[in-house]
Amino acid sequence: VLMTGAPPSILRAGVMASLLLVGTLVGRPTNSVNILVLGAAVLVLFEPKIIFEVGFQLSLAATYGLIRVAPIIKKALSFIPSEVLRLILAETLGATIMTAPIIITIFEQFSVISPLSNLLILPLVPLLMALGIIGSLVALIAPAIGQTALFITWPLLQWIIVVTNKLSAWQFSSLHLAFSNYWAGAIIVAFVAAAELLQAWAKEDPPTDELPDFQLDD
Numbered sequence: 001v002l003m004t005g006a007p008p009s010i011l012r013a014g015v016m017a018s019l020l021l022v023g024t025l026v027g028r029p030t031n032s033v034n035i036l037v038l039g040a041a042v043l044v045l046f047e048p049k050i051i052f053e054v055g056f057q058l059s060l061a062a063t064y065g066l067i068r069v070a071p072i073i074k075k076a077l078s079f080i081p082s083e084v085l086r087l088i089l090a091e092t093l094g095a096t097i098m099t100a101p102i103i104i105t106i107f108e109q110f111s112v113i114s115p116l117s118n119l120l121i122l123p124l125v126p127l128l129m130a131l132g133i134i135g136s137l138v139a140l141i142a143p144a145i146g147q148t149a150l151f152i153t154w155p156l157l158q159w160i161i162v163v164t165n166k167l168s169a170w171q172f173s174s175l176h177l178a179f180s181n182y183w184a185g186a187i188i189v190a191f192v193a194a195a196e197l198l199q200a201w202a203k204e205d206p207p208t209d210e211l212p213d214f215q216l217d218d
Helices: 008-025 032-046 048-052 054-076 083-107 114-141 143-151 153-168 181-202
Strands: 109-111 174-176
Touching: 008 032, 008 054, 032 048, 032 054, 048 054, 054 083, 054 181, 083 109, 083 114, 083 181, 114 143, 114 153, 143 153
Parallel strands: none
Antiparallel strands: 109 174
16 A cells, blocks of 8 residues: 555555454454445545545445456356356456446546456456565565566566557547436446345355455555
């Protein structure tokens, strides 16, 4: 959190990670949705204005999409043989569905290539983050070794840049859409209600003892 300058999305992730660790240490069962709500409440309590931050709104919506909507989509994609491919598509679509109303309202655009871009980029993110963190820490002790480790991240970063530029250059990579804040709020409430009803109907909640890996680092 400190290294990134504590933006709203990282603050949310940091608070959620702390609550998850505290719950584990005291032996209390943890539920992802409860942690999300409590983490957001803590941040709003100390900084009420954060609720108007776009990054905070998108972070909450995307996280909810990952922990509640993605498992439903993953089940629907059971015909795909690859577990990794199902997971990436489900998490991409889950986050996209929940953040779309906010993105359309604020930026008046909607990306139609996000599933493809995530398939090409997302698998590299954990490795890139690990190399970046390790390289940065080692650089504090041995600058030469740390810089070498960080240099290894260059081709990964270059791949992300190339993929992003190529896909965004497509003529129909995004759609121009727009609607009011009221419609956005109503749509999000409808999505949440649908997700919770589907979870109740299936009588099976997603795993509650841990969060998806990249949720905590946003």
